[in-house]
Amino acid sequence: MFVKRIDxxxxxxxxxxMAALPLIFGGNYIVGVLTVSxxxxxxxxxxxxxxxxxxxxxxxHSLFIGVGAYTAGFLNTSFGLSGWWSLPAAMLMAMxxxxxxxxPTLRLxxxxxxxxxxxxxxxxxxxxxxFWEQTGGEEGINGIEPLIRSQLGFYYFALATLAVVxxxxxxxxxxxxxxxxxxVRGDEATCQAAGINVTFYKIASLMISAAFxxxxxxxxxxxxxxxxxQLFAVVTSITIITMVYVGGMASIYGPVGGAIxxxxxxxxxxxxxxxxxMIYSCxxxxxxxxxxxxLIAPTWRxxxxxxxxxx
Amino acid sequence: MSxxxxxxxxxxxxxxxxxxxxxxxxxxxxxxxxILGPNGAGKTTLYNLLTGFIPYDSGSVVFKGRNLRGLAxxxxxxxxxxxxxxxxxxxxxxxxFENVVxxxxxxxxxxxxxxxxxxxxxxxxxxxxxxxxKLPVETLSYGDQRRxxxxxxxxAKPALLLLDEPFAGLGSGEIADLSTLIRSVHADQGLTxxxxxxxxxxxxxxxxxxxxxxxxxxIAEGSPEDIVRQPAVIEAYIGRGDGEAEEQSDAx
Numbered sequence: 001m002f003v004k005r006i007d008x009x010x011x012x013x014x015x016x017x018m019a020a021l022p023l024i025f026g027g028n029y030i031v032g033v034l035t036v037s038x039x040x041x042x043x044x045x046x047x048x049x050x051x052x053x054x055x056x057x058x059x060x061h062s063l064f065i066g067v068g069a070y071t072a073g074f075l076n077t078s079f080g081l082s083g084w085w086s087l088p089a090a091m092l093m094a095m096x097x098x099x100x101x102x103x104p105t106l107r108l109x110x111x112x113x114x115x116x117x118x119x120x121x122x123x124x125x126x127x128x129x130x131f132w133e134q135t136g137g138e139e140g141i142n143g144i145e146p147l148i149r150s151q152l153g154f155y156y157f158a159l160a161t162l163a164v165v166x167x168x169x170x171x172x173x174x175x176x177x178x179x180x181x182x183x184v185r186g187d188e189a190t191c192q193a194a195g196i197n198v199t200f201y202k203i204a205s206l207m208i209s210a211a212f213x214x215x216x217x218x219x220x221x222x223x224x225x226x227x228x229x230q231l232f233a234v235v236t237s238i239t240i241i242t243m244v245y246v247g248g249m250a251s252i253y254g255p256v257g258g259a260i261x262x263x264x265x266x267x268x269x270x271x272x273x274x275x276x277x278m279i280y281s282c283x284x285x286x287x288x289x290x291x292x293x294x295l296i297a298p299t300w301r302x303x304x305x306x307x308x309x310x311x
Numbered sequence: 312m313s314x315x316x317x318x319x320x321x322x323x324x325x326x327x328x329x330x331x332x333x334x335x336x337x338x339x340x341x342x343x344x345x346i347l348g349p350n351g352a353g354k355t356t357l358y359n360l361l362t363g364f365i366p367y368d369s370g371s372v373v374f375k376g377r378n379l380r381g382l383a384x385x386x387x388x389x390x391x392x393x394x395x396x397x398x399x400x401x402x403x404x405x406x407x408f409e410n411v412v413x414x415x416x417x418x419x420x421x422x423x424x425x426x427x428x429x430x431x432x433x434x435x436x437x438x439x440x441x442x443x444x445k446l447p448v449e450t451l452s453y454g455d456q457r458r459x460x461x462x463x464x465x466x467a468k469p470a471l472l473l474l475d476e477p478f479a480g481l482g483s484g485e486i487a488d489l490s491t492l493i494r495s496v497h498a499d500q501g502l503t504x505x506x507x508x509x510x511x512x513x514x515x516x517x518x519x520x521x522x523x524x525x526x527x528x529x530i531a532e533g534s535p536e537d538i539v540r541q542p543a544v545i546e547a548y549i550g551r552g553d554g555e556a557e558e559q560s561d562a563x
Contacts, residue, residue, distance in 0.1 A: 176412075176416055179405075179409055179412060179413055179416065180413060180416055182402065182404060182405055182409075183402040183405065183409075183410075183413040185402075185403075185404060186401065186402030186403045186404055186405055187400045187401070187402055187403065189364070189384075189396070189400060190396070190400045190401070190402060190463070191385075191402075191413070192364070192383070192384035192385045192388065193362065193384065193388055193393065193394050193395075193396075193464070194385075194388060194393075194413060194414045194415075194416065194417045194463065194464075194466075194467055195385050195386075195388035195389040195416075195417020195467055196385055196388075196413070196416060196417050197383070197385045198385065
């Protein structure tokens with residue numbers, strides 16, 4: 001019970017800290033960076049739910065992000081649908097893509113699911129260019145309306161979304177559902193012998209993961225006020241996976257910290273000019289080398305053990 | 312006694328190899344039946360056919376009056392057939408307790424998930440893993456992993472339990488413990504058990520009836536006392552004595 005209370009306290013403390021940051025530092029630049037970091041948090045946590053728990057690494061998460069962003073952008077600019085409607089529409093569209101791509105590919109073993117997702121994202125990026133008359137080609141879709149006009153208000157909305165998404169996914173991950181997903185990672189044949197419909201759970205978890213990635217994509221579209229094929233880039237997926245690794249795979253809350261940490265680190269390193277990528281990469285390699293389980297989640301567990309044990 | 316499982320004319324080949332050939336038998340509720348046979352006789356293949364992990368070519372498997380043809384493994388498990396694997400296949404990365412709970416989360420156990428935690432604890436105690444609930448499965452000894460496999464299989468509340476070499480790699484003390492466990496779940500819950508095993512001494516003491524396979528064919532069936540006297544079984548295990556015949560002809 002006490003340990004649970006530490007978790008709640010940690011979560012509340014973290015939200016309060018994130019909410020206070022723009023009030024302390026202020027300025028549109030900081031708020032902008034924080035907003036992007038929080039959106040990356042939504043993407044990382046949604047990746048972790050499916051891939052972290054089941055161990056089926058999705059190298060094409062950007063597909064769901066792009067689909068969500070384009071859906072929101074398209075509905076907003078072509079039909080004048082407000083962000084409050086385009087957001088759920090983006091989630092539905094991303095879920096649809098998850099079913100269509102998940103059904104054939106999630107049966108594959110080994111690295112094939114990762115490769116199939118990776119190529120799906122690449123193909124979508126190409127399709128955006130090929131059908132440029134509908135999609136706007138390289139330019140993408142411009143003139144998307146903001147979800148909330150005030151910068152600070154937008155940041156708080158994104159932060160609240162991240163908190164809600166993380167809470168939902170944490171609750172799912174700690175329920176019997178999460179237990180089954182982790183069992184799928186452990187051994188699929190034993191799952192089947194236990195009467196568990198492995199395919200159903202894999203597809204359903206990919207749909208949930210896609211829905212929140214799509215929601216993040218839609219929020220991003222309504223924040224940047226434009227979408228471009230770059231959203232589908234493989235690099236986006238790789239960045240998200242790196243964030244999850246740094247945060248701590250399969251912990252759900254860890255990737256949130258990983259995402260925010262890495263986005264802030266990227267911004268802090270801007271002062272170092274061309275050395276930036278070098279420092280960034282070396283930091284990552286050191287973290288992954290010395291902390292194979294990640295940085296955030298194991299650290300939190302240690303803190304909890306320290307706080308929870310002394311009697 | 313009514314037939315719980317009815318297997319008729321079951322056939323399976325892999326390319327040119329007939330792994331299971333015209334196998335027919337039936338198992339009554341409450342029996343402990345042993346499957347005997349040398350390596351490659353088709354015992355594990357038979358299990359894979361019964362549980363839907365591999366589709367059969369022809370024949371039929373009827374469980375509780377229901378034909379299992381074409382059903383996915385998870386559906387068959389949901390109908391009440393649980394199995395263990397020859398090589399332990401626990402859910403890596405999870406605790407002993409979590410492993411057993413997952414065993415009860417399948418379709419069959421879905422109606423009473425509320426008491427699942429309590430039942431899992433009870434099963435862990437029953438198989439003798441008390442105090443190890445929170446350990447990661449990777450850290451368990453081989454014998455304990457075998458016990459865990461059985462607890463996981465029992466969590467699904469099966470009507471029929473298929474054990475695939477549960478004694479493999481265990482010491483004699485552990486074998487005796489595990490035998491007692493199998494006997495007790497059989498006695499307490501009236502569970503029907505099928506057992507593949509090479510450790511013949513324990514096997515023969517445990518089972519009430521033996522089905523002997525060789526090269527995918529059923530060569531004999533009967534009580535443990537009868538089965539070891541059957542010429543076909545002796546031949547499959549010890550050989551026909553061709554070498555002796557050759558020696559004699561050389562001498563002559």
